[in-house]
Amino acid sequence: MTPMSTAFLPPDFFRRYSVSDIFDRGLECEVDLGCGDGGFLLALAQHEPDRLFLGVERLLGRVRKVCSRADRSGLENVRCLRAESRYVLEWMLQEGSVRRLHYLFPDPWPKEKHHKKRLVQADFIPVLHRVLTKDGEMLFRTDHEDYFSWVCDCMGASGLFSRVDWDDDAFYPKTDFQQHWESLGKPIYSARFLRHEF
Ligand SMILES: C[S@@+](CC[C@H](N)C(=O)[O-])C[C@H]1O[C@@H](n2cnc3c(N)ncnc32)[C@H](O)[C@@H]1O
Secondary structure (H helix, E strand, O other), X not given: OOOOOOEOOOOOOOOOEOHHHHHOOOOOEEEEEOXXXXXXXXXXXXXXXXXXXXXXXXXXXXXXHHHHHHHHHOOOOEEEEEOOHHHHHHHHEOOOOEEEEEEEOOOOOOOHHHHHHOOOOHHHHHHHHHHEEEEEEEEEEEOOHHHHXXXXXXXXHHOOEEEEOOXXXXXXXXXXXHHXXXXXXXXXXXXEEEEOOO
């Protein structure tokens, strides 16, 4: 049997996919939004072979890098999709199919005139709530203090998530951007949001 490639190439962008459509098995997965070159995604997938990981990234060169690295390592629990994060969560994944969202060092769009381009907006929080499992969570990390407050404010105001402690004991690799910012001595801000079940 030919092994499945890491690249997930949806045959149709106008339908929803279950986890088993993407991985050939499983009911829930974890999603790395804006996975970049995949350093974090691949390290976590290697460490947790029983969990399933989908990287979402809009730049083709980065997706190609993730896929060739994963294929070379023989990782069978990772897929990478070239698409826009909000579109994937809102229109491509089934409700209640994501156990954990990793939102790590996203583009902060620092200028006020660009704030509307930030991924997290008030109307994005119900999208997160829909796609996560009942006990789902989002892990968020950034070097950008203003965007950190923005995301915490949006999540808090929604009433759909609670901010809880981030358990530092669990294996959680540093992303490429985290290593870069830490090497420059920048502070890092982290938040973990648990989905409310009504
Ligand atoms: C600053 S980099 C961080 C990469 C990685 N998470 C890390 O921490 O090393 C942000 C990444 O998100 C991707 N990205 C930004 N906006 C996106 C969107 N709306 N949908 C998908 N990918 C996006 C960028 O192309 C880039 O690779």
